[in-house]
Amino acid sequence: MAETEVSKKRKRPIVRLAVLLLSHSVLVSVICCTAGVFGLLLLPVLAKNTYISENALMPGSASSMLSNQEVSEANKLIKELNNLHSNPLGATTESHGIIAKYMSNLGAQVNNHKFHPQLNQFHPLHFFSGPDSGVMQENSTRSLYGINTVGIIRAPRGDGKEAIVLVTPYNAVKGGVRETLSLGIAYSVFSLLTRVTWLAKDIIWLVADSQYGEYAPVAAWLRDYHTPAFSNLDSLNTETCHVGNNNFESKISYGIRRSGTMAAALVLGVAYGNENEDTLGIYAEASNGQMPNLDLINIVHYLAVHRQGLRVKVEQFHWLLNSKWVKSLGEVFESLGKMVKTLNPDWKLGISAADYVEGAATLASSLYHQALGVPTGPHGAFRDYQVDAITLEFSLRISFDRLDRRNDFLLHGGRLIEGVIRSVNNLLEKFHQSFFLYLLTSPSKFVSVGVYMIAFALLVAPLPVVAASLYAKTLDLNPTSEKDKSATSNELGSVLQSWKWLNSVKTVFVVHFWGATVSLLPYFISQIPDSDPTTNFSVWILLSILSLEILRWILVSPSSHIYGLPQGEWAILKSATISSFFIGLGLMSVINFATAEIGALLMVPMALMAHPLKLDVRGQSLRSILRMICNLVLGVISFPPATFFVFKGVIEGFSGIKAGDFWNWVESLWAWNSATYLYIEYGNIDRLSSDKRESNKDAPLLSCGMLLLKEFA
């Protein structure tokens, strides 16, 4: 005994530390989780000011060349287009003709691009494939098509290896003043750029036909730009079917013209503003939480604020702005900051409560949109091709009808775009200098990956600790039972005893498999013709329950009763689940941080609290009942549909919620190949694992009971 004690003391400090952590796993997990959540709430305080990292960009160093002349030319275009809208007959074809005519008069190369709006289809096995699986769906209707107009300015002395893309969504049928104004801005810049000598990169102006949504035309054009189908027998772009009464129309080719690799893309839009100053909205989130380089946002912000006097805003959760608890939290942080400042004036943690609320609302929306994985505008299509892109949305304070006001607006908007293009044009390299992984808390403040990862790491840290301690406990527990067994000379049993974790891993795997099946089910369900979301949703639920029963019948039950039912089995199962959960979350944090963070927020408490219900029911102490209630609540909340409904209820009020909404939401997620979908699947898995933990307890008992009954019979 003395010898073993000595050897224990001689253990390395790291091992001792591990043992200490394991023995206090509950305390550790409570502390870490709280710290993680606290860290997340602290993020708006820790946000840094943005700065332009790449020196080559030099925003605003050259004075703007855009003058009233370009604006008056743009006004001509706007007027002509607006006149078209007043008489709706044949506006579609003619507006394309007019835009193309204006472009080619400037000396740009013009072509039309015809596309079919691709219906969003879910390909279960193409989930991870890139954007280039541009195979046309056979059943997509041939009669529907849109026409993009593309103008290219070749840089006078450039070698045409790189290009900057300017996109203006334009709906020829329903396009209002807003869209013609965005065309006007783009046109004024475009007409300036045909004359300047400093261009080193080509400029592509894409007038995207937005009658089938703003994203689809841009995505279609990008697809044809990057992966044209040479062998398409009934190719769109060679058809000469277009009948335009305009003579000019016939001259424009439908073949796609190309320039070089795209360096950056800007999407322009105009919105009706109801605020009392001109604002510029920046939308940056692309699919699966990918963000453009922070420098791109920085240039826009710098030029808009310091050169054009626009107020820049990014998306916010407005319901958070008015919420009481965020405000009080902000006040707490404010007073904390003041206190810290009295301790050491160098620590600048102070942030006013109002700033905190703003920051928190922006951060929450930033997190949400990144986690959701659905791009917030047409710029998302570019990110699939590694092109940095953002959407800029101008909004005006007064109506657009007053001409002087409109000219002023065009001038400011055009100068901003000119400045951004000039900066990007200066850039010799790809965007790489600044951050790609960040969360915005305001247009000029960001939280970098190095900071927000800490909060996440703290949140996730208890998982391995708890898993290890659970496993260690069962091992400590088992020797006592093993002694009995070894007394009965069952040596094989003791070997199997230590392989027991394999059994629970198998259970976990089966549940994961079920989760995968469930996540693939909607594809088949969506094939059912003429069904509304609510029935689809119920069919989905029914099918998933059915498949669960089948799987349990086939795969789970036989193994679980072979080795009897040691007390520690649920603990091993839990530890296996938790460790797989940890690995999954960790990997997800690399792919899409926001998804992982939100997933962790929802599921870490549940995973840590999970405990067999049966034991709790039996325990009948206050503690076990509390634990049971917590488990049930957490289990319900983190069940994805429930999460969705709760979230929606909080934002929009509980009144108008239908069961079909979830189906619609899920459908939109497939369409974007969102990683959140994986999370849903994962959520299902985890939910089920915890369910399993509960139901698993019952299942072996039941089967044992059955066996006993049989024997008795």
Added chain:
Amino acid sequence: MAILLSRRSNLLAVVVLLLCQLFLYATVSSSGSVLKQGGGEEFSEELLLKPFPDRKVLAHFHFQSRAPHSSSHGRHHHLFPKAIAQLVKKFRVKEMELSFTQGRWRYEQWGGFDPLSSNNAKPPGVELWAVFDVPQSLVDVYWRNLTHTLSGLFCASINFLESSTTYSAPELTFKPSFGNLRYGTLPREAVCTENLTPWLKLLPCRDKAGLSALMDRPSIYRGFYHSQRLRLTSSESGSDEVDSGIGLDQTLTVVLQPSSWRTGKTYSVETNIQPSWSISSIFGRNIPGKCVIAKSSNVYLQLDNGLVGELKNLERENAKYVANTFESEGFQSNHAFKISVTPDKVFEEVDNLHGKSTSVIYGFSVEKYSDSQPFDLGLTWKIPVVWSCQQAPLHASRFLMGSGNERGAIAISLEPTESSEGLPTSHIIDGRCELRVDIFQVVPWYIKVYFHTLQVFVDKQPRAMADVVDKIRVSPSKDKVSPGVMEMILKLPCGSKSAAFSLEFDKGFLHIDEYPPDANQGFDIPSALISFPSFNARMNFSEDEFLNNSPILSKFQETSPVLSYTEVLLIPLTTPDFSMPYNVITITCTVFALYFGSLLNVLRRRVDEEERILRSRAGHKAGWISQLLSRLSAKLRGRPQEQPTSSLPHSFISFRLVLKILLVASIAVTWQYYFG
């Protein structure tokens, strides 16, 4: 810019020597008798101006120096640059062409069919090819030395072409050669005055007198296209008196925007009138007379056939009585435009094969002009004229396909141009009408092209390679040794609407020190060369003694295939960029690997230990033979006992097994269905 300093000092010496010579000449020529036959050497200078349909003007300078072979006249040169003569002699250069280009030649607007564009449209950056008169084993050595010498001569990083990864030896498509041709390009080389100055130093008058005095640096570098070219031909042991010796052709081609348009923003969309220009408005200078030692000094104004055709139409429409006179007089004073100087000569192209209108060239001799009365040619447009230049039979464009950092594809698409529809397709081979197209493409080694993935589409339908490709020569790239070269001779059926080729490639990983130290923009794939050997870019003029003496016009009459270069492509490769995201990803992945590894290790080790303990315990009891025997007997005994009890679950299990197999099979089938 890698400049070899040692070479530079050499160069200085040469320059000083040349300066002395020039001084000598100036004194000699001022005495009256111009050294016309300066030891058989001669020099002539010419300038061609041509308006383009897109309101731009082409200026094409051509300087020609000739020297008889040095063996007959010793080492001394009167006019010919000694640096070049030494270079030819030392490296035994038979033929060489070096071009520095900035900007792109716009084939669609500026034409691609005439000899001017075929000869002078060059890919961006530096292009160098040379034919050596040495045994094949020595060619590479001579090439390397040549690149270094040129690098010193022209202050450019041509010495990067010495590395075997940058040059290639085309055999099929580029030029008929016997293995002693080398070809290399540097697409990223920036071209500026530092390259022009040494080039000008090769001229006997520099830019001090004659046509080269027009070369005002800001105005010629402000243009849309700038290409300076140097071409050398040398022939050993001249049997033919005219062609023997060394010929040096220096050309500078610039496309400029007449300044009237730039300054005045009054240009409006409605009036398509061409900008009026004059030499002084384009260059900001005048021609102060000829270079005194030049044999001839001429300025030409070319109106291409599209423009002439359009003008004739206009004439016919407007006034029929003028039409009679204008054939004979040319149209220097018609109502469409006005030329400020009366031309000395008018050359009209003899009806070429195309059956269309012919181009007209006005010749002006600069000899009678001097400092006091400088030559200034101006062209004033009176009415708007719209025309288009004649284009190459097919418009070639090359682009990249795919996205991501792993793989991609290069595609070349050929589409008929408007002008080619009217071309007589008189190339009937074996009863089939075919159009021959040659493609020559060099791909750097880090773009790993899979040549077997070559796909051919004609009229948007996939074709077998043998149907279209007549001949193909491929030399695959070797990592860090040589680039991949593909030469194809295609036979496209006439009247095909489009043709496309695609080649897949993998992007390679470069070693960290193989990245250039510059800003990481990406890597370039040099331009591919598309040529149409069945079409000849040449102009026929009626026989005239004058034509043979004019370098530009005689060049125009030479038979040469129609050539066009494609765009340079930019490929982003994976970059060792150890900035934030990469760090985060690396660290996170490491943490997970550690966690996962240690977890498995712990679990596995415990099992191993227990098994070992068990085994050792069993070993203590009895030897392995008895153990085996006991196990065997236990099995033999156990089976009949257990058989009846396990019969029920056994059948149950087998049913379950069937289910499992079915499940797996169904998964496999669905997988196959969706991926197949």
